[in-house]
Amino acid sequence: MLLSDEPNALVIITGDFNHHTTGFKSKDISQANHLKQLVTFKTRDSGTLDWFFTNRPKLFSVSQLPKVASSDHYTILGRTMLSSRHKPAIKIESRDMRDTAWRALGRWMTEKTGTRFLMLSLVKTSSGC
Helix, strand or coil: CCCCCCCCCCCEEEEECCHHHHCCCHHHHHHHHCCEECCCCCCECCECCEEEEECCHHHEEEEEEEECCCCCEEEEEEEECCCCCCCCCCCCCCCCCCHHHHHHHHHHHHHCCCHHHHHHHHHHHHHCC
């Protein structure tokens, strides 16, 4: 079984599985590995030879596109169906610029011994004075 070592892994198996020459059967692959075959349409005029297996069928949608160049197979387009249901919370912080907040900060700073002198010294030093 594919998921025995990594049970939470995402598995996608796609390709031309011509069962007439490979002997593969969609049902056997699906059941043995707990995968779902998402292609439900013909991928060639004679039948469904191209498969899209996954263990997370709700994450994908599969559609048929036209044949490319001289290929006798239709193209399969597999798209992820990821939704943005779980948006991460964004925390926005802003500085309180109200006059009362500045006054409270000033009072707190002047209550500390030597803080006012230290702050003035830092301002003079950083400005080059």
